[in-house]
Amino acid sequence: MPDATGLELIAQRVREQVAEDAVADTIYHRGQATIEVAPTSVHEVLDYLRDRDDEPWPYLMSLHGVDYLPDEPRLAVHYQLLSMERLDRLNVRARVGVDEPKLPTVVDLFPTADHQEREVFDMFGVVFEGHPDLRRILMPEDYEGFPQRRDFPMGGEPVLFTYNEHELPRWYD
Amino acid sequence: MTDRAGEVIHSELEEPITGTRLTPAEQLEPETELFTVNIGPQHPATHGVLRLFCTLEGEVVRDVKPLVGYVHTGIEKSCEDHQYWKTITFVERMDYLSYYFNAMAFCMAVERLLEEEVPPRAQYLRVAHLELNRIASHLFWLGTAILDIGAISPIFYALRDRERVLDLFEMSGGQRMHTRYFQVGGVIEDIPPGWEGEVRKFCKEFETRIDQIEDLLDQNEIFLQRTRNTGIVSEERLLALGVTGPLLRATGNPWDLRKATPYSSYDHFDFKVPVGTIGDNYDRFRVRIQEFRESLKIIEQALDGMPEGPWITTNRKVALPPRHELATSMEALIHHFKLVTEGFRVPPGEAYAAIESPRGELGCYVLADGSAKPARVHMRDPSFVNLQAVPDMARGELIADLITSVAFLDPILGGIDR
Numbered sequence: 001m002p003d004a005t006g007l008e009l010i011a012q013r014v015r016e017q018v019a020e021d022a023v024a025d026t027i028y029h030r031g032q033a034t035i036e037v038a039p040t041s042v043h044e045v046l047d048y049l050r051d052r053d054d055e056p057w058p059y060l061m062s063l064h065g066v067d068y069l070p071d072e073p074r075l076a077v078h079y080q081l082l083s084m085e086r087l088d089r090l091n092v093r094a095r096v097g098v099d100e101p102k103l104p105t106v107v108d109l110f111p112t113a114d115h116q117e118r119e120v121f122d123m124f125g126v127v128f129e130g131h132p133d134l135r136r137i138l139m140p141e142d143y144e145g146f147p148q149r150r151d152f153p154m155g156g157e158p159v160l161f162t163y164n165e166h167e168l169p170r171w172y173d
Numbered sequence: 174m175t176d177r178a179g180e181v182i183h184s185e186l187e188e189p190i191t192g193t194r195l196t197p198a199e200q201l202e203p204e205t206e207l208f209t210v211n212i213g214p215q216h217p218a219t220h221g222v223l224r225l226f227c228t229l230e231g232e233v234v235r236d237v238k239p240l241v242g243y244v245h246t247g248i249e250k251s252c253e254d255h256q257y258w259k260t261i262t263f264v265e266r267m268d269y270l271s272y273y274f275n276a277m278a279f280c281m282a283v284e285r286l287l288e289e290e291v292p293p294r295a296q297y298l299r300v301a302h303l304e305l306n307r308i309a310s311h312l313f314w315l316g317t318a319i320l321d322i323g324a325i326s327p328i329f330y331a332l333r334d335r336e337r338v339l340d341l342f343e344m345s346g347g348q349r350m351h352t353r354y355f356q357v358g359g360v361i362e363d364i365p366p367g368w369e370g371e372v373r374k375f376c377k378e379f380e381t382r383i384d385q386i387e388d389l390l391d392q393n394e395i396f397l398q399r400t401r402n403t404g405i406v407s408e409e410r411l412l413a414l415g416v417t418g419p420l421l422r423a424t425g426n427p428w429d430l431r432k433a434t435p436y437s438s439y440d441h442f443d444f445k446v447p448v449g450t451i452g453d454n455y456d457r458f459r460v461r462i463q464e465f466r467e468s469l470k471i472i473e474q475a476l477d478g479m480p481e482g483p484w485i486t487t488n489r490k491v492a493l494p495p496r497h498e499l500a501t502s503m504e505a506l507i508h509h510f511k512l513v514t515e516g517f518r519v520p521p522g523e524a525y526a527a528i529e530s531p532r533g534e535l536g537c538y539v540l541a542d543g544s545a546k547p548a549r550v551h552m553r554d555p556s557f558v559n560l561q562a563v564p565d566m567a568r569g570e571l572i573a574d575l576i577t578s579v580a581f582l583d584p585i586l587g588g589i590d591r
Contacts, residue, residue, distance in 0.1 A: 030286060031285070032285075058412075059412060061527070062525070062527075062534075062538070066523075066538075066551075067548075067549065080553070087434055089525075091525065111413045112413065114561060115560070116557075123249075138245040138591075139242065139245065148250055150548070152250075154250070154254050
């Protein structure tokens with residue numbers, strides 16, 4: 001992990017090379033470095049960090065969504081970058097609100113993001129613009145709602161038993 | 174295998190049949206006939222409920238789409254409704270063949286948030302169990318994967334030895350699968366007397382068993398023809414797809430988190446990282462066979478160097494006090510009561526912990542909001558990510574090789590769908 005100073009240096013380079021307002025925040029917590037970027041410049045920042053940075057982060061190991069309820073903006077997508085040469089990890093995160101959850105896709109940079117972006121879309125409703133095949137992946141295709149959001153109730157899915165099979169909608173579709 | 178649809182496209186047709194064809198098929202030259210075949214989700218060769226949507230030209234696979242989600246049970250959502258120590262039970266059921274690894278990744282992430290040190294004995298006990306679990310998981314893979322390409326007998330040999338490992342788990346943790354042995358801060362209990370001897374006995378016997386299984390397969394002409402030069406994907410492509418574990422190592426890239434970023438004192442052990450050369454299915458087989466031997470080496474070293482001392486952290490705010498203290502100490506009783514009813518609270522923050530599971534990088538992301546329940550648990554499951562390599566493996570090869578490639582990818586659908 002880059003230490004707190006290293007994180008600031010990375011953030012400084014991103015500000016100089018990509019855009020002044022690309023970096024929203026830097027967080028160093030429990031030995032893990034997180035750089036928060038503006039949602040509109042996610043693609044440019046990851047493109048820069050992947051090859052053009054002095055210390056590149058060529059691989060995306062994990063991409064996951066989070067709901068920070070009650071903080072605003074609520075939703076966030078984390079990009080866990082890895083450098084196999086320096087044995088180092090960097091977390092990039094972008095936060096978006098629930099009213100317009102839109103982020104540019106990074107599938108063109110990291111093909112591994114394909115399924116993982118679909119999962120985040122499925123679970124949190126974050127729309128990745130430019131994704132080649134943005135469909136639900138784990139939930140049924142006709143499912144409504146985004147189950148991993150914190151305001152989605154536990155047990156929100158009615159369970160079909162023999163005693164209630166006629167009360168539940170769509171049971172014989 | 175259900176032969177569905179079978180939309181025939183003849184090149185001599187003036188008007189191509191539109192609207193009913195699939196997009197990938199449309200992009201191909203309609204030389205002969207292209208048809209779609211649905212494999213799964215209920216099919217013995219798909220290792221669970223994986224559904225493969227194949228576009229075939231004769232017997233040659235032109236495109237394949239893996240469709241998942243048939244065993245999605247919302248484990249990650251359920252985790253948000255349970256205290257941290259109860260969540261371990263849930264995460265273990267994701268990748269149901271490598272339950273120790275799931276628990277390990279989750280415990281590591283929570284320990285990082287709590288800044289909790291794990292005692293050395295617990296670290297060694299964890300390593301011993303993780304490597305035993307790696308053997309059990311690879312054995313199950315071995316049996317079922319070879320079964321998929323037509324050899325019946327290896328599964329009996331493999332499961333016979335896997336039973337031995339499960340017996341060892343039962344002896345140390347009380348259960349054969351989903352043992353819930355790893356706790357935040359250590360392991361639930363010290364190993365019982367006699368466990369070490371049993372493990373040593375198993376290691377000694379299993380060494381010859383590996384040789385037997387290897388001899389059985391490695392000189393089998395059918396096996397070699399089915400696996401050699403099939404399912405090759407280049408190292409660069411695998412890295413771009415985020416594939417890790419034996420699949421990546423089969424191409425010659427020695428990426429192993431146990432070596433790269435050692436956790437749980439893996440740096441104390443002397444072991445090698447087996448790699449392949451071209452990354453075909455045969456290399457994947459060789460890498461996993463060699464990993465059996467390396468795991469045995471690690472287990473024996475862990476038993477030899479097992480440090481004395483506590484097996485779980487002595488921090489009473491996180492771990493339960495020993496049973497005997499409850500009768501004499503009011504403090505212990507209060508701690509016990511608070512931990513069982515309310516669980517421990519984790520200070521706000523987020524952490525990502527990655528370990529090397531039998532299938533690659535297993536990462537666990539935990540978001541804590543200061544309460545006794547995690548606000549978000551996400552598993553970066555290696556099977557889920559590795560599955561994206563199936564189209565690259567299968568394109569241009571026979572459908573029989575697709576079955577081999579899927580089997581040698583070792584996907585666990587419980588981990589993919591969670």
